Amino acid sequence: SSGEHYGNNFDNNQMGMGIFFQPNLSGNSVIDNTFANNRSQGIYPDRATNTIIEGNTSYNNGSGAYQGAQLYLKGTGGSDNVRLIDNILIAVDSTQFTMRNDASQNIGSYNNLVHCNQETGVVVRNGNSSLTLPQWQASGSGRDAGAVGCPSLSTPYSRIFINEKSVSKILSFGAGNYFDHLGNPVSGEVTLPPFSSLVVFQDRSEFYSLAKVIVVLQNLVGISILEKELLDVNQDERVDFIDAIATLQILTTP
Numbered sequence: 001s002s003g004e005h006y007g008n009n010f011d012n013n014q015m016g017m018g019i020f021f022q023p024n025l026s027g028n029s030v031i032d033n034t035f036a037n038n039r040s041q042g043i044y045p046d047r048a049t050n051t052i053i054e055g056n057t058s059y060n061n062g063s064g065a066y067q068g069a070q071l072y073l074k075g076t077g078g079s080d081n082v083r084l085i086d087n088i089l090i091a092v093d094s095t096q097f098t099m100r101n102d103a104s105q106n107i108g109s110y111n112n113l114v115h116c117n118q119e120t121g122v123v124v125r126n127g128n129s130s131l132t133l134p135q136w137q138a139s140g141s142g143r144d145a146g147a148v149g150c151p152s153l154s155t156p157y158s159r160i161f162i163n164e165k166s167v168s169k170i171l172s173f174g175a176g177n178y179f180d181h182l183g184n185p186v187s188g189e190v191t192l193p194p195f196s197s198l199v200v201f202q203d204r205s206e207f208y209s210l211a212k213v214i215v216v217l218q219n220l221v222g223i224s225i226l227e228k229e230l231l232d233v234n235q236d237e238r239v240d241f242i243d244a245i246a247t248l249q250i251l252t253t254p
Contacts, residue, residue, distance in 0.1 A: 075105020082108035103127025
């Protein structure tokens, strides 16, 4: 991305998206993908019609100034017939939304699986209104009635594991309490199928803990089997002393 939009500069090249439809395309299928860590929207069907968006994981998309969303729906003004089925929408920052919705349009059917913002209860931007999941579900019929929020933890923190290869990947989890996007416990060895992803949650008190510091140090000398994504506290795609220091700094901050 150039980082510019109509001649106006956006900080940190924020116009990068997971997938963007040119306006008014019809007959689209977006199925079983992972869109993660983009500076702008995760999935953005711009005035799309007759479209299926199903089984996707959209995680940590959007930055503060742009107020990105995991799924951004913009309507045509007619009956768009956009079907949303079993999508996992997870925001990790209070400025992100799981979904932005054009409230004035008849966009389609909402049957997403998860609406989770691990920093705040607000998940959906519906027109000019910011709504929690219960508020969104109560705002009209057929609005993600079966969707769930974040796992029931005091302060949920998450990491995403992505298998970009054509063979299965084995993830190994050490001691600790881990949960998937539905709140189911995760432990031992977990098989991640080809071209798939898994979001794992911990409580903040476990993610930032003295035990985490010890495991990071153990990992550095080769005696830890915990997945590095859970130890990469500062998310620079490596595990080193900086992660131990970052954890200690948070633990000692009032």
